[in-house]
Amino acid sequence: MHEPTLKIEGIRVAYGKKEILQGVDFELAEGETLCLLGANGSGKSTAMNAISGFVGCKQGTIKLEGQEIQNLPAHKSFALGLVQVSQSRDLFPQLSVEDNLKLGAHVRSRDTAAVELERVYGYFPRLKERRSQRVMTLSGGEQQMVAIGRAVMARPRVLLLDEPSGGLSPQFVNEIGTIIAALKEDGATMLMIEQNLGLAFMVADRFIILRDGVVVDGGTVADYADDHEEIVRSIYL
Numbered sequence: 001m002h003e004p005t006l007k008i009e010g011i012r013v014a015y016g017k018k019e020i021l022q023g024v025d026f027e028l029a030e031g032e033t034l035c036l037l038g039a040n041g042s043g044k045s046t047a048m049n050a051i052s053g054f055v056g057c058k059q060g061t062i063k064l065e066g067q068e069i070q071n072l073p074a075h076k077s078f079a080l081g082l083v084q085v086s087q088s089r090d091l092f093p094q095l096s097v098e099d100n101l102k103l104g105a106h107v108r109s110r111d112t113a114a115v116e117l118e119r120v121y122g123y124f125p126r127l128k129e130r131r132s133q134r135v136m137t138l139s140g141g142e143q144q145m146v147a148i149g150r151a152v153m154a155r156p157r158v159l160l161l162d163e164p165s166g167g168l169s170p171q172f173v174n175e176i177g178t179i180i181a182a183l184k185e186d187g188a189t190m191l192m193i194e195q196n197l198g199l200a201f202m203v204a205d206r207f208i209i210l211r212d213g214v215v216v217d218g219g220t221v222a223d224y225a226d227d228h229e230e231i232v233r234s235i236y237l
Contacts, residue, residue, distance in 0.1 A: 003066045005030045005189050006051070006158055011060030011070065013043075013050050020046045022213040023060070028158065033180075033190040035200045037235055038210035044193045045087075047210070048160050051191070052084040053077035064157065081157030087166050089147040093136035097127050100135055100146050104153030113153070120149045123179050141172025148179065159183070161192040165199050177202045197231060209234050 006028040013021040021043045028034050036044045049055045051062055053074035062070040064080055072080075083104075091100055101120060105113040121128040124145050130138065135146055144164060151159055164180065165173045173196060180203045184190065194200040200207065201221050208218035209231070217234045224231055 002030070004028060004063075005032075005065055006191065007061075007063040008047070008051070009061045009063075011047070011050055011057045011062060013046050013055055013057055020213050021050070024210070024213070024215055026208050026215060026218075028189060028191055030189055031184075031187050032206065033184050033188075033192060033204045035204035035207040036191070036193045036210060037195075037197075037200065037207050037231065039235055042210040043213040044210055045162060046213075048084065048162055048191065048193060051077075051158075052082050052160055054084075078154070081155075082160065083151045083154045083156035083158070084160035085147045085151050085162060085164065087163045089143055091135050091143060091146055091150075094134060096132050096134055097138070097146055098131040101127070101150050101153055104150035116153045116155065120152050123152065123182055124149050126175075139172075141168045141175065144168060144172070144176060145179070148176070152183065157189065159188055159190045161190060161194075163193055163195065165194060165196045173199055201225065207231070211235075 004027040008024060008026050010023045010025060011021055012019060012023055024047055036047060038044050046055060050057050053072050053076065057070045060070065061068055064082065069077060069080065101117060102113060105116050126142065127145055127149055130142065135143060138146070148164065164176050168176065177199045184203055192204065204221050206218065206220050208215050
């Protein structure tokens with residue numbers, strides 16, 4: 001039996017005296033897309049930030065391909081291949097689309113980065129058309145594409161997506177979903193937080209539901225394809 005790419009065991013995270021995660025367990029297999037669902041304040045973003053090294057764990061383990069990585073600083077987690085696209089996107093608005101994308105491959109040689117850039121443009125032809133534009137001139141949906149494209153430039157072992165549809169028009173939600181599905185088809189391993197169940201169920205293999213810092217439910221997308229209402233009840237009731 002293969003070791004899961006990512007294994008979370010009993011992690012607890014607190015901000016001051018307030019415990020946000022109270023012993024969370026889940027696994028992510030190679031090539032799988034797992035979606036974290038839950039109401040605001042359930043602990044989804046905290047779990048993702050603990051995995052990527054932006055917040056520390058007071059208890060529990062996080063293993064990347066068997067290697068314990070809990071409490072590593074974010075830049076070391078990134079170097080190991082955990083690459084997060086945050087809700088804020090963290091782009092450089094004065095730089096061009098292409099310059100923002102190249103920052104994702106700063107640890108690679110120039111020749112390798114050029115290959116990765118063309119690969120990313122294959123997923124995002126719209127960005128190739130706008131490669132010389134400053135990011136500040138793009139729409140929100142296009143900026144989200146730049147943020148995801150920059151992460152893909154790093155060839156992540158696990159791609160972490162925090163609300164990729166957040167604030168986007170239905171057109172861009174569909175475009176982002178199509179791109180994520182293409183990444184999945186090409187073997188990407190992804191952990192995603194998403195409130196839009198249509199997008200979540202379009203691209204995810206499995207989901208888990210967090211409530212008050214614990215996992216309360218979960219399953220395969222195929223088993224719930226015709227019953228989104230049951231998922232909503234699990235999240236909010």
